Amino acid sequence: MTRYWKVEEAKANFSRLLRAAEKEPQVITRHGKPVATVIPGAQEAPKPPRSVWELLRGDFTFTPPEGEDWDSDWLERDRTPLAEPLDLGDGENTEPRA
Template identity: 40%
Template sequence: MHIWQVQEAKAQFSTVLRDAELEGPQEITNHGRSVAVLLCRSDYDRLTGANKSLVDFMRTSPLYNSEDVIIERDKSPTRNSSL
C-alpha cells in the first residue's frame, strides 16, 4: 500500500485515484498519522457486500442449513386490546 501525505494526495489526486484502481488501497496521512484509506469501487463493494442480494447474504450465514436453530414466535399482543 502506498502512503501519501495529505498535501501530496491533494496535489496528485488523479494519480492517487489511478493507483487505487490499479495497485490497491492508498493510505493518506496527516502530520504522520494515518487518517484515511482510498479504495477503488470494486474493493469497497466486495468489502461491504454491496453486490450481494439478501438471499446470497442468508446463504453465506453460518446458520444456513443449521438444524439446531429454534425460532419461536412471540405470541404477546402487539397492542393493548382494551382500548
C-alpha cells in the first residue's frame, strides 16, 4: 500500500522511505498536498527531453469538438509562398519561401 510521508518525516527517515519505495511508490506531501513520488527503481522514471524539439514533438491526440467531424486532411501545413521577403533580422535568408 502506498504510504504518504510529510516532508519532515521523509527527511528524517530517508533510508526507510527508500526501502519502502523499492516495493511500491511512496508519496511525499507538503501541507497535505502531494509534491513528489518516489518510485521503485525497476519502474524507470520518464527521462527528461533532451531538447525543446523533443519536448514539443510529444504525443498529441486531436479530437474534433462535439458535433463536428474532421476529415483526415484537416491538419495540413500551409504551403502558400510568402508574398514578401522574410526578414530574419540578420541580413540573410530574405528571399521568399518557395
